Amino acid sequence: MDGIAIELPLFLLATFAGAFVAGLSGFAFGLVAAWLWLYVLTPLQSASLIVGFGLLVQGYSVWKLRSALDWHRLWPFIVGAVIGVPTGVSLLTWADPKSVRIAVGAVLIAYSLYAFFRPQLKSRSSCRRPLT
Template sequence: MHDPVFWSVAIAAVIIVGLSKAGLLGSLGVIGVPLLTLVMPAREAAGMMLPVLLAMDAIAVWSYRRDVNWHILWILLPGAAVGTVIGWALSATVSEPAVRLAIGVITLVFILDAWLPLRKKLEGLPPSRPWGWFWGAVAGFTSFISHAGSPPYQIYVLPQKLTPAVFAGTAAFFFAIVNAAKLLPYYSLGQLSVANLQVSAILAPVGVVATLFGVWLVRRISAALFYRLAYWLVFLLALKLIYDGVMGTFLA
């Protein structure tokens, strides 16, 4: 509680996640837990972040309450429920580095496909239900393990070319529901300790301010610039996740 290095890292992580919650920084918000693991155990980091995420979710949901693509949301949620249950069941056996490596590889393929493309682009096509169920399940699973559900979510939603506000609003509602569903499992796993909740209470206002600032920016940025930045940030994130996954899985 009195370590300045801990608080510097924690505040930086929460600000990045808050801006990502608002729809900025692409999927960069998934580095929140990995960044916190520099100063605290991974399971405790995930537990500490959950109440902070829920506070930021509340702000994002309220800010984007009129900017939601409900069709996409209802496609994703059933899969997310299944993925959350699987994450709960396997939380003791699946390592976070392995999850980060898998997310990184999948995300890198997605970005390369969008840029090259490796196959026919999906822009403008109706969102497929089976495809949405699959990526919703992946998002639910990775979100449970390490709050890293954003890359799978973006793989499904980015090609739909929503406006920045609708893209952010749909994400806000999706992750608010997914994060709320993690409360009971996290409690049962002992990740919501009193010490964690005390730190969460201190960091939550920082996350709220970062989210509000991000919402303000999203409504003022052009769609072309928004997607250009999103794809580049997700690409860099994929490389970072692959590096962390390889180092943690094979070289630990």
Template sequence: MTAFLISLFPGVTSDGILVLLVATFLGGLVRGFTGFGFAMVFMPLASVVLGPVAALGLIWVIDMPFALPLGFRAAKRAEWGEVIPLLIAATLTLPIGIALLTWLDRETMRWILALLVLAAVGLMGSGWRYHGKPGLPLSLGVGAASGLCNGLASIGGMPLAVFWLSAQRNDRHKTRANLQAYIGLSTVISGTILALKGIITLASALMALPLFAVYGVGLWLGTHAFVLASEQTFRRIAYLTIFLSALVSLPLWDGLIGR
């Protein structure tokens, strides 16, 4: 590993940089394949290396150049009657999530993050479905949860994934378009708030430089694999990758592997 690469990650070991590279690639693969899930893969692993606050700033910088054009292209296929109420509620609760992130200690945040992701994957993979068109109260509630999770760990797509992937009437194409359109808009809103809070920094931008290409490759591969996958395969791969990422990041294993 070159000295230049190491200089972009002050205080991070070579093993830690490798973890960030792998997490970025896997997160990009899932994001391109499903339309969501980068943060659900990246954040549990990156928080082990950098801590939740620094990882939150880094993930925004990595994803932003990709989220905006993907969201723009998905806009014409998205169902905006569902997306807008979610976005409004999420914007209101985002600052609460950020406040909790900066208040809670690092290990507590790692437990919360990993357990939230594991619970979401368990619910999505359980086969539970709801029928019919979601009403406004449900949409606002899911949006509020999304904003809270976005502020805590940039995993605002997680409640939305449960919301849309669990909808019996939704197919993978609509789910993917809704998620990409939502994430594109929420990226602009969350970036403004995170910058004002001092969470997005020059250090975040420098660390992101070598990760852009890795993320782009994963995103490209995932996008092309989406065309080839069946509905069942689509769900299974997304759930498994997210589950393993959260499982590996649990503080439970720190003593066993010397982390």
């Protein structure tokens, strides 16, 4: 962030938008924040901030719900994170920032279109038979 005049407000806007969406839905902080962070930060800086903010935002939820978690079922996710995070960070050190921006934008557009056009699932209450 060299030019602080416009980059700092953009950074703060993306951070607020990501936290707002994560607060409403419980996920997607990184994708929402990366939408704008990748234009003012390098991919490596963005990834580091996404991991850090994700730990803060989701860490609070995990702490509050720790008694409801089945810790034995979490080990595949922990192993995946231990392998995936360093691998992703090492890939980002040599990735072209323009390519990363285009890839993140393409994923956001594709998922938005999928979510908009997917068929609606029946709710569980409409699938139940009436009690007799």
